[in-house]
Amino acid sequence: MATPVLTQTVDLAARFPGKVSADARPGYAGIIVNKENLVEVATAVRDEFGFDLLTAVTGVDYIAENKMEVVYHAYKTTGGAGLVFRVQVERVDPIEVPSLINIWPGVDFQEREAWDLYGIKFTGHPDLRRILMWEGFEGHPLRKDWKEPFFEEEVKPFKSRWPDGQHTFAENKNPFRDNLNFPKDFDPEKYVVDKEEDLYMSLERDTTKDVEGNMKTDHIVVNMGPHHPSTHGVLRVAVQLDGETIIGLKPVMGYLHRNHDKIGERNTYLQNIPYTDRLDYFNSMSNNFGYVTTVEKLMKIPVAERAEYIRVIMAELSRIQNHLIFIGMLMNDLGTMYTPSLYAFEERELVLDIFEAVSGARMMCNYFRFGGVVRDIPDFAMQKIKDLVFERLPAKTDEMERFLNENEILVARLKGIHVLNAEDAIKYSVTGPVLRATGVPYDLRRADPYSIYDRFDFDVAVRQNGDMMDNYLIRFDEIRQSLRILEQAIKQIPQGPINSQKAAYQVRVPAGEAYGRIESPKGELAFYIVSNGKPNAYRYHVRPASFVNLTAVESMCKGSKIADFVALLAMLDIVMGELDR
Amino acid sequence: MYGKGILKGLSVTWKRFWDTYTDDISWMLRGKKRYNSDEGIRHRSSKDTKGIFTVQYPEEQLIVPEEFRYVPFLVYDEGADGKKEVRCTSCGICAKVCPPQCIWIVRTNDPSTGRPVPVPTDFFVDMDICMNCGFCAEYCPFDAIKMDHDFDIASYQRNVYNLEKLMKPASYYAGIRPENYTREEEARKAKEAAKAAKAEANAAAA
Numbered sequence: 001m002a003t004p005v006l007t008q009t010v011d012l013a014a015r016f017p018g019k020v021s022a023d024a025r026p027g028y029a030g031i032i033v034n035k036e037n038l039v040e041v042a043t044a045v046r047d048e049f050g051f052d053l054l055t056a057v058t059g060v061d062y063i064a065e066n067k068m069e070v071v072y073h074a075y076k077t078t079g080g081a082g083l084v085f086r087v088q089v090e091r092v093d094p095i096e097v098p099s100l101i102n103i104w105p106g107v108d109f110q111e112r113e114a115w116d117l118y119g120i121k122f123t124g125h126p127d128l129r130r131i132l133m134w135e136g137f138e139g140h141p142l143r144k145d146w147k148e149p150f151f152e153e154e155v156k157p158f159k160s161r162w163p164d165g166q167h168t169f170a171e172n173k174n175p176f177r178d179n180l181n182f183p184k185d186f187d188p189e190k191y192v193v194d195k196e197e198d199l200y201m202s203l204e205r206d207t208t209k210d211v212e213g214n215m216k217t218d219h220i221v222v223n224m225g226p227h228h229p230s231t232h233g234v235l236r237v238a239v240q241l242d243g244e245t246i247i248g249l250k251p252v253m254g255y256l257h258r259n260h261d262k263i264g265e266r267n268t269y270l271q272n273i274p275y276t277d278r279l280d281y282f283n284s285m286s287n288n289f290g291y292v293t294t295v296e297k298l299m300k301i302p303v304a305e306r307a308e309y310i311r312v313i314m315a316e317l318s319r320i321q322n323h324l325i326f327i328g329m330l331m332n333d334l335g336t337m338y339t340p341s342l343y344a345f346e347e348r349e350l351v352l353d354i355f356e357a358v359s360g361a362r363m364m365c366n367y368f369r370f371g372g373v374v375r376d377i378p379d380f381a382m383q384k385i386k387d388l389v390f391e392r393l394p395a396k397t398d399e400m401e402r403f404l405n406e407n408e409i410l411v412a413r414l415k416g417i418h419v420l421n422a423e424d425a426i427k428y429s430v431t432g433p434v435l436r437a438t439g440v441p442y443d444l445r446r447a448d449p450y451s452i453y454d455r456f457d458f459d460v461a462v463r464q465n466g467d468m469m470d471n472y473l474i475r476f477d478e479i480r481q482s483l484r485i486l487e488q489a490i491k492q493i494p495q496g497p498i499n500s501q502k503a504a505y506q507v508r509v510p511a512g513e514a515y516g517r518i519e520s521p522k523g524e525l526a527f528y529i530v531s532n533g534k535p536n537a538y539r540y541h542v543r544p545a546s547f548v549n550l551t552a553v554e555s556m557c558k559g560s561k562i563a564d565f566v567a568l569l570a571m572l573d574i575v576m577g578e579l580d581r
Numbered sequence: 582m583y584g585k586g587i588l589k590g591l592s593v594t595w596k597r598f599w600d601t602y603t604d605d606i607s608w609m610l611r612g613k614k615r616y617n618s619d620e621g622i623r624h625r626s627s628k629d630t631k632g633i634f635t636v637q638y639p640e641e642q643l644i645v646p647e648e649f650r651y652v653p654f655l656v657y658d659e660g661a662d663g664k665k666e667v668r669c670t671s672c673g674i675c676a677k678v679c680p681p682q683c684i685w686i687v688r689t690n691d692p693s694t695g696r697p698v699p700v701p702t703d704f705f706v707d708m709d710i711c712m713n714c715g716f717c718a719e720y721c722p723f724d725a726i727k728m729d730h731d732f733d734i735a736s737y738q739r740n741v742y743n744l745e746k747l748m749k750p751a752s753y754y755a756g757i758r759p760e761n762y763t764r765e766e767e768a769r770k771a772k773e774a775a776k777a778a779k780a781e782a783n784a785a786a787a
């Protein structure tokens with residue numbers, strides 16, 4: 001069943017003569033906007049052309065041309081192709097680009113990220129602090145002229161490994177204490193308090209003010225995390241409280257940051273596949289999917305027919321287990337300790353058995369290759385997939401619903417709490433089940449179909465209220481739809497080769513850029529890759545769903561109770577491997 | 582009625598709890614071992630599993646599928662008089678494809694001619710850095726490096742394996758990955774036969 005694609009030509013050049021120009025570089029698409037006109041053009045893009053969802057803001061450092069570039073990818077929530085526009089500025093500090101935060105508040109974290117990693121100042125951004133690195137960090141690590149203290153070579157493979165590779169420990173070459181670059185006049189004694197101030201200042205600024213005439217109360221700041229069982233990893237949240245009510249909140253992240261983007265630029269294209277496993281470590285299959293789809297777009301190669309089906313099967317199985325775990329973890333955070341989550345883990349284990357049989361590993365699958373997958377599904381694993389899809393999983397989903405859905409305490413904790421309306425959700429670039437629970441039927445498998453999703457008959461799960469309860473229920477709807485897709489995929493899967501390419505440890509990727517996006521279980525997972533024809537990506541950027549969805553958290557929980565915030569974090573379904581990258 | 586949903590949920594928990602006994606008892610009545618037996622472990626990861634799900638590691642261990650991968654090892658063939666003939670030619674492909682760059686190979690040079698000979702002098706894999714991706718095994722053109730099934734390698738020190746420690750016999754490989762082994766051996770035989778046939782044809786022509 002093909003999805004009709006809205007076709008409306010967007011002619012920005014005609015609308016803004018002299019202010020925009022087409023991007024003439026081979027392999028590039030979209031338009032270049034003059035810096036001075038960015039806000040004006042962006043407003044028109046949203047209001048006149050209807051691109052209401054700004055999914056990605058990406059910095060790129062073109063050091064040879066002495067340019068810094070910011071790329072924007074805008075889409076319509078009604079579906080269809082996107083619009084790429086970009087600004088280029090001289091690569092001389094201070095590099096300034098106007099912030100789009102007043103047009104799309106969802107750019108908040110992404111602009112902070114570009115500031116942090118590239119040093120691009122977004123003028124007009126009210127809270128332009130570092131986000132993944134710590135305040136006080138020296139330099140902007142994604143710039144091409146920045147080198148880490150363990151720096152060995154610009155790209156892999158490193159020459160010291162072969163043909164006379166004597167093993168050495170990296171830390172012997174870089175003794176402890178010397179493995180960090182500090183600013184010149186840095187004093188560790190003074191450091192801690194120094195820049196924390198910024199966080200609390202910004203917290204203070206965005207606090208809801210006391211209502212005139214009410215009793216004057218003191219506010220307290222509570223730091224939840226980074227080691228707190230409810231934060232799903234090492235996330236810290238600074239909360240300003242008035243009694244039990246949240247009046248201001250700032251997430252602090254980056255504790256798990258390893259500069260995945262820079263590692264990706266060092267890796268060859270193939271080497272990077274296992275690294276993507278480690279993004280959202282619950283769904284390595286989906287991450288692989290997103291990455292290889294993007295690179296295939298650049299390489300312009302077809303995918304073997306059977307492999308397409310295998311990919312869909314793996315991605316949907318992954319979605320099912322993710323949503324089951326989601327439900328389990330939500331219950332944990334609500335205080336239903338472990339019983340539901342262990343029930344969920346049983347099903348997840350069975351799904352992971354399948355992943356292990358096909359790929360060799362339960363979590364870090366590394367299963368996809370450019371043009372197909374590594375190996376075919378063995379017969380016993382195929383049988384197990386059938387058993388799960390046709391028998392066990394539908395029954396267990398029903399059981400889970402019977403177990404929890406009507407539970408009065410659960411309903412009381414979830415119904416009507418943290419309502420997010422559709423308009424805000426889009427404004428904050430929220431995607432995935434959280435967006436669909438607000439009544440926006442935006443699912444990339446339908447809205448911008450990739451792989452072979454247009455061949456399957458399924459409904460986009462959507463709920464109307466946008467509260468916690470709907471967010472919870474929509475996961476069940478999605479599991480059911482995934483099962484529907486799986487049933488069709490299992491029936492239709494053809495025999496044949498599983499890779500359209502010959503196995504090669506180095507692939508040729510023509511110069512150009514590609515933005516590939518897939519509907520991961522947590523929302524839109526997108527990769528932006530710039531190739532300059534070399535074996536390594538020139539720019540490799542991940543747009544994780546967890547990270548962008550978290551932008552909305554502040555506005556969502558103001559005015560609600562701190563105890564509900566714990567549930568909200570669970571509901572956004574964040575995973576730190578992806579959030580911090 | 583308030584509390585109906587809770588009761589409904591509890592009925593699920595109750596059934597699950599009950600199953601942990603009934604399933605054990607039914608295995609007992611059938612005179613079979615549900616625990617500490619391959620059959621029992623397989624049952625616990627099948628679609629019909631109910632009752633107790635946990636596999637009590639380390640007393641019991643999950644049965645890993647053939648494709649399971651942990652850390653790499655080097656395959657050697659047992660030559661005449663027990664000589665270990667390592668298959669690796671030190672071509673360096675695995676070291677180049679390894680994503681975290683944890684393979685270090687020292688190539689051997691013939692002392693008289695100075696030309697490289699296709700056997701590694703030494704071969705290191707830093708197991709603490711290895712991300713168990715399996716690329717080395719996948720792209721080795723000589724089926725010389727393969728992924729192991731043995732995952733109990735926790736230790737108190739850093740694990741840098743050298744050639745000595747990495748080598749395992751082809752029979753071990755055949756044991757953990759029978760299907761792969763058979764497939765590769767067949768391919769190799771076919772190739773050798775083709776080569777022999779070609780040589781024969783050449784000889785006949787000459």
Ligand code: SF4
Pocket residue numbers: 668669670671672673674675676686720721722723724725726
């Ligand atoms: S193990 Fe294989 S790929 Fe690695 S050097 Fe030896 S022959 Fe080459």
Ligand code: SF4
Pocket residue numbers: 652653675678679680681682683684706710711712713714715716717718
């Ligand atoms: S399994 Fe992967 S990480 Fe480990 S040695 Fe082989 S290529 Fe390197």
